[in-house]
Amino acid sequence: MRFIPWGVRSVVAILSALYFAAHAESVTYNAQVGDEARLSTVDIVSVEGQPCVSLKKLLADLGGQLRVNENTVQVSLRNYSAKMTIGDTTVWAAKEFTMQQPPRIFENDIFVAVGDVTALFVYAFNVDIKTGQPDQPGAPSLPSGRKLCVVIDAGHGGADPGASGQGAITEKDIARAIATQVAKLIGQVCQPKFTRSEDESLSTEKRVGIANGSPKGDVLLSVHVGTSNSKTANGFEFFCPLGSSDATAAKSLALARSMSNAMSESTGLMPRGVRQVPCRIFTGLQMPGVLVEVGFITNPTEEQLIANPEHQQKLAQGIANGIIAYATGKTQ
Numbered sequence: 013m014r015f016i017p018w019g020v021r022s023v024v025a026i027l028s029a030l031y032f033a034a035h036a037e038s039v040t041y042n043a044q045v046g047d048e049a050r051l052s053t054v055d056i057v058s059v060e061g062q063p064c065v066s067l068k069k070l071l072a073d074l075g076g077q078l079r080v081n082e083n084t085v086q087v088s089l090r091n092y093s094a095k096m097t098i099g100d101t102t103v104w105a106a107k108e109f110t111m112q113q114p115p116r117i118f119e120n121d122i123f124v125a126v127g128d129v130t131a132l133f134v135y136a137f138n139v140d141i142k143t144g145q146p147d148q149p150g151a152p153s154l155p156s157g158r159k160l161c162v163v164i165d166a167g168h169g170g171a172d173p174g175a176s177g178q179g180a181i182t183e184k185d186i187a188r189a190i191a192t193q194v195a196k197l198i199g200q201v202c203q204p205k206f207t208r209s210e211d212e213s214l215s216t217e218k219r220v221g222i223a224n225g226s227p228k229g230d231v232l233l234s235v236h237v238g239t240s241n242s243k244t245a246n247g248f249e250f251f252c253p254l255g256s257s258d259a260t261a262a263k264s265l266a267l268a269r270s271m272s273n274a275m276s277e278s279t280g281l282m283p284r285g286v287r288q289v290p291c292r293i294f295t296g297l298q299m300p301g302v303l304v305e306v307g308f309i310t311n312p313t314e315e316q317l318i319a320n321p322e323h324q325q326k327l328a329q330g331i332a333n334g335i336i337a338y339a340t341g342k343t344q
C-alpha cells in the first residue's frame with residue numbers, strides 16, 4: 013500500500029505488535045471424537061482480561077459447527093448440540109451446566125475461557141479432551157497456570173461419628189485430622205477445597221454437590237477408616253469408581269495408584285491395593301474420585317496407630333505426595 017501517512021503506519025505497527033504479543037501462547041488439545049482422535053492447536057487470546065480460545069477454530073479442528081444469531085451461540089458436534097448466550101455462563105445441552113466464564117464475542121469470533129474448554133466438550137458433546145500431546149492416560153487435563161482443584165472430603169462428622177474401635181477416638185476425628193494435613197501439604201501445587209472443615213454432619217449428596225459446585229473440583233478425595241469383623245485386618249486401601257474405558261474411571265485409578273505408592277513409601281507399610289467399587293460418594297460426582305481407608309479402626313494395634321498424630325502426618329504426607337505426582341503428571 014502506498015501513501016500511508018506515517019502516523020497510521022505506526023499505529024498499524026503497534027496494533028500488530030499487540031496482536032502478536034496476545035497470540036504468543038497457544039494450547040494444543042487432544043480430543044477423542046467418537047472413534048477419531050483429533051488435534052487442535054489454538055492461540056490463547058486475552059479477551060476482557062481472561063485467557064480465552066477461539067471456539068470457531070476449536071470446533072473446525074474437531075469437526076463441529078458454530079452458529080451465531082445475535083446473542084445466541086449454537087454449537088454442534090457429533091450428534092450433540094448446545095446453546096449458549098453471550099455474557100451468560102449457562103450452557104444448555106443434554107445436561108445443563110455452568111461455565112466459570114461466559115462466552116465472549118471478539119473479532120467476529122466466539123471465545124471461551126481456557127479453563128472452561130474441557131468441561132464444555134465433556135459435558136456438552138461427551139468428547140474427552142485433554143491439553144498437550146501426546147497425553148499420558150490418567151494425567152490431568154489442565155490449562156497451564158491453573159492449579160488442580162482437589163476436593164478433600166473428611167468422612168462423617170457432627171452427629172455421625174463413623175466407625176470406632178476400643179478407644180474414644182472415632183472415624184470422623186481421624187478423617188478430619190488427616191484431611192486438614194493433606195490440604196496444608198498440597199497447598200503449594202493444588203487448590204484444596206473442603207466439603208467440611210468443621211465437625212459437622214453432611215449427607216453424601218451434599219458432599220457431592222459441594223464437589224461439583226463452583227469452584228468445581230478436578231478430583232475428589234474422601235478420607236475414611238476401615239472396619240472388619242476380623243481384628244487382625246490391617247493396612248490402607250483405596251477405592252475408585254467402576255469402569256475400564258471411560259476417562260473418569262481411568263483418572264481415578266491413576267490417582268489412587270499414585271497415592272497408594274506414595275503412602276507405602278511415607279509409612280513403610282504394605283498397601284492393600286486399589287479396588288474399583290461403587291461407593292456412594294461417586295454417585296453423581298462429575299470428576300475422578302478416590303476414597304481412602306487409612307487403616308482398620310477395628311484392629312486394636314492399628315487403631316492406636318491411626319489415632320497417633322505422628323502416623324496421621326505420615327499418612328497425610330503419602331496422600332499429598334500421591335496427589336502432587338498426579339497433578340504434575342509424574343505418576344508411573
Ligand SMILES: [Zn+2]
Nearest residue numbers: 167174236237
Ligand atoms: Zn466411613
